[in-house]
Amino acid sequence: MISETSGQFSLDSFIEDARKFLPIQFPLGIFIHNNMLLTLEHLQFEDALNQATKIYGAKRTLSEKYYLRKFKQNRISESHLKIGIKDWPGHLNNAIQNNSELHLDFFYHLLINPLELHLDEDFNNIEKIKDDEASWRIWQQSSKFSSSVYHKFQKISVNPRKIKNRKIWKDFLNLNYGERVNDHFHPILIRFLSCYLDQGMALIPNPNKDSGLLKDFLEYLYDNGQLLPEGLSLKKEDFLRLYAYSPEQFVLNEMQAITDLKIPLIGSHSENQSIEEYMRLSLLELRGWAGMINKFEKEPWLVPREKGQMSVLEYLGIYLFLENRTFSYLSKKYKLKTDWPKKSFVSNEAMITLSEKQLTFIVHQICLRYPHFLEKEHDFKVHMIEQVLKFDKTERTIIWQNAFDLTLRDNYLNAIQYARVQKDDQKETTISAQFVFCIDDREESIRRHLEEINKNIRTYSAVGFFGIDMKYKSIFHPHPLNHCPPVVTPSRLIYEKIVDTDKNREKIFGQTNKIMAEMAFMLFYKNRASWYSLILTIVLAPVIGIYLLLRIFKPLSANRLTQYLKIKLMGKLETQLELNKQVDETGQVIGYDFDERAQIVSQILRMCGIIDNFSPFIFIVGHSAKSVNNPYRNAYGCGACSGRAGLPNSKIFCKMANELMVQKILKEKYKIVIPTGTFFVSTCHDTTTDRIVFLNEDEIPSRSLSEFKAIKQDFIQAARINSLERSRIFENKISVNDVVASHAHVSVRASSMAEPRPEYGHTNNLGCFVGRRETIKGLFLDRRSFLTSYDPTQDPSGEVLGMLLGGVIPVVAGINMDYYLSRLDNEKFGSGTKLPLNVTALIGVMTGGCSDLRIGLSKQMVEKHEPVRITVILEANLEIVKKLIVKNPRIKNLILNHWIHVAVFDPAELEYYYLFENDQFVKKLPDKSHAETFKRIKGLSIDIVKNRLGPIPFYFRETNINKESAL
Amino acid sequence: MNTLNWNYIGAFLLELLPIIWVFLYSLIIIFGLIKKEFLIVYFLKLNCFIIFLLNLFLFTRNTIHYHTLSWNLNISFGHWFNVEGMGTKLELSYNFESFIFINLMVFLTVTIARFSRTYLHKEHGFYRFFLLIGIFMASFNTVVLANNLDLVFVAWELIGLTSALLIAFYNFREQTVRNSFWAVISYRLSDVFFIVALAFAHIMFHTTNISQLVIFASQPAFHQKMLIFCLLLIVGGLAKGAQFPFISWPMRAMEGPTSSSALYYGALSVSLGPILLIKNFLLFQDLLMVRVFIGAVALITAPMALIISKVRSDMKSTLAYSSIFHISIICLEIALGLKWLAIFHLVSNAFIRIDQFLSSLNVIQDFYENPLFFPGAKLNISNSDKNFQSSRFQKKIYHLAVNGFGFDWFIQNKVIGRWLSVLYIIESAEDKFVKLDPMIKDHQDENLNQENLWNLS
8 A cells, every 4th residue: 555654555465455345255156155244354343334335335224114114013122213313423412411301302203204305496395384374383483593594504514424435537427428437348348257257158268268367358459459449449569568568567557547647536525536445446346257356366276167367466457457548538539638527526525505495494394393492592403403414314224224133133132031031841751853953044943843743852953064074976976065164174075986786787877977968068058059059959949849838837847857857867876975984096085984973973962962862763954955047056055065955964974873883982982872772864854845855764773663754754744834934935825824735835936947036045034042942942933043052061161162153153144244235235235136147157147248247145035134133142151152252263353343243141040141232241131021021822833824924023832831931 | 801701800800919918908007907916927828828729710721721831811901091192001911921920929928928927026017027028929910910011110110119128127227228228229220221121112112012012023124123122121120130230239138037038039039030031032032132142141140140159158148149140040041042941940949049048047057067067177168178279360259259249339439429429519519509507507516426415305
């Protein structure tokens, strides 16, 4: 950065600093939820959001209508609004302390019934005012007053939050000449970038992939000769000269050109015209592409197939080059040399002119709501008017958003607190089965249904990869894929091999697999524009036409037909997992040895708290999600398995846990005795279709088969009821009260290529509970909370909690922030609507034929999400938690800078809990009035959700368990 | 016209039904009679079903009557206007080709309607979408059925209008709306030639009815004029099929929802070029120059579209250009006289392209699940397996193709730019003569920000 003293500009440090504002996004094939503003986590949440919205030009909050609507639905509490007003800096002045209550009331009413001010010259509401006698009298008095103070309010400054950094020359040309500067050179650049970053979409690959982004771009401009937008063509001498520059020289050259051309830079108010700010804005104009280039440069292992040479520095050079050229061409065209207007543009002078009538209107409205306003002292009146002018929509919506956030946080905290003080009088029954799910919030509902259907079932949750940090290679895919959280580096490779009873069939399978893969590619590449396609089109049209009609009108049948054909062609094969530890030629470790297996199993069992109370069946449930025609498919998968299905993890875990050798080591080393009758069942729950797959049913010992069948039926029924609970959000009236209909409906949704909303994913997530199931049993959490099983009584040192937090908190914060930002401004932080999206270069999507690479989630995924920050509740001892937070820098940032809310519920202290507010953990007593009004409901979850649309508050379900209040 | 002629009534209904549907639909929307989305789609499907039945009825009746497939019905409805001998006669013509094309339209519209029912659910503009599809159906129907080129031109323009409105479907994005202008500009530039052709026909032949023009075409005395007329008409039909030189607008036209892009630029709207040629086939069947001209345009467009499609790395552009490639080959087939091969090719192309467009978002899953796709994989595509250096010439062609051969810039700089500069000169002259009110100018300055910076509402 240029420092005033040394005057030394360092390009490297500028680029490193600018990288922080580029959005973090992964190529779409490995989409993972993450905090888009990950690099700003060292700032306070509010500051980071303010900075990001300023730089991205995004909205800071949702619309005021939204919040008023939520207020009517009782989703925002009055007390939080009043606290928000009290904390608003413009609220109180020392001079008017004695009127504080009235003041608070006044602003509160201004919040609930906002002032409608029309900036047109002729008011329609003056007529309405004239009708009412009293109102008209007040109007005349206000008019007299306002004319006396009008000189003070003639020009008022704009809310600094609204000022976004922009390039004034682009704005000026747009507004005065209708010239959209970006349209002039963006298409050229985007066409080039999409071909350079291509991973195999185009039949003809880029021949210049190794010469570097800059050099290829210069060749591209030169080769196109005059067929470019005006001002961008390169002459031969220029081309040769520029081609010889290194990227750093090129960028410095362009920076010099900015100064030489005297381009008016940006700046807000009277600040310095900063060239770094200008360059940073240039980098962020096409932030999707810049972010992807940044990702490929920094983490080349993420590239799906082949990466070319590229760097953010070269991209910046290219962009500045195009901008400068366009600037010089346009300024010549419109004959604007150096006399760029210095008038009141958006970012420079931010003042608004108020007319006297408008001022009178404001005073009039104040008088209506604040009694005897005109009789107060002059200074007080002037000050009030100033404050009301400052209390504009931006400030109001920020107060609304904060209140919304805190209300939902408190709802969640109070619900958990209420539940945990209920005493459980139920006698301990024998446990007939235990289920271990993933921590995903979508599994919260199926756990409830399962527990209601069969009182003898206990459910737990562990992170969905079940401790198995592996790369997994299936028989269909020769390339191993990560099946562990993105923060964990996989340490093993585990592959699936075909049981070699029939070598012939294996050979046929291999060949068929290869042929089908090649045919798929051939159809992809050749069935477009190629000389083959002339024949292919005519030959294949009937088949494809009929298949298309089938897929659109009868998606389920088409799906079944495809599956059937696949099985017929490939044949059903018996496969086996290679788990024995060995090292292959490349040094890759394969499999786990028995000690490691025991360690993994013991870890999960200990985290869940299943150590001495084993039931005959322990179901390990992974989850997957099926959808068609969905570029964000991996966003619906198991986040703990990097967006893939948790199926192999579950299978491997059960295989390990069922082994006698492993159980022996568990007994000897970890003191966990698994009884001989216990069997680990491996299953996978498809969250979109709500179907369960049982993977090792054939290994169940025959004596327990009948009990197993009963529990299996319970599980399947729970999944069906789950689909009914999920169907509420689809606004499909038929399926909201019929289990069978909703189950059929969700299957169709998942198989239909015309459905942009196969499921709603992590919509409405607002909490994460890390603790025992018994603590919150009975709570209806409306699928809004992640649940992690953790037994604080078994973990006095906090070691297990430390491992858990390191895995759970970053994942959960990433998911929450992704949804939050994409909901806040879907055009700037999200991908907009899914309909015009166009897959580009196999790494991302553009809107239409040539636009910026879109970041974030699409509108169809987040439209129902209520954007609040997540509340993580830890059932543990406060001191242990404090020690653990300090150890992990990322968690420390997240908590201290308020990106997430954290509360600690100590199991030994039931009457209160600790909430992290401002800078420390504060003891909070539960709201007594809340405890009295918290709804207890007699009935099952299905009774709560049937026929009910919209958000449901948290309830406490009294099922047959006799729970009475302990307090 | 006195006797109750089934053909007459059938063709009349066939032509009028989609138009009536548009009016009924507008009434429904204005008065809010139907609010449920799926009922609207059923209404459209009902319309398509009735058209299908009518079509089948007319076709089977006539085929049984004539015992052959090469019959041709000409049904006249009188004059649109007639001033001293110059006028337009409304006539429909129905034959086997019309049967095929109307069936194609019906099947594809029903597919897209069913697709859009869930796809456009909760989209702002759901009703607008179906209105535009309805207008498109009515216009396409007219183009296929009309015997009179004036009527064809009206429908032709309407299709261009709906095409532009569907590209600009998301009108809150300024970039989208500006991109739709490219389609409008290309359509307009060739519409000029179309209108000149029609005027020429009125002056020289005093008619624009195809069946009457065919009579002129068979007389050697009119060969010269017919040649000019056909050439003008063909240039008028080039933009819809994105043939040379209107080759660059599809790159910018993929801004609308996938279902409309599929229907228009995959299947039906691009096929209008060949359909126009097929309708007028008898006019230039004996004119070698015209056929050479069509062939030349096709042979220039085909390699360009081929290369652009092979080089583009975003799915929809690739598909649009492969559709255009096929269209140019279809035009070549028409030039060679292989009419029925062209029709078959056209229908096949329509189905395949729609399928590829509608499942275009599935590409990522298809690739990542394919065993041959992994980091460092050598896919069996040109040049990636072989380790050779591309020559300078190959790289130049590659770079040109990435830019789409620069035709949009060419048109912008050389064609439109000239006109725009004239307009700017006029505007700046106006500024000199008319002094703007200073208050208005201040107001303009304050509204420099697009949104209202400050309001208390």
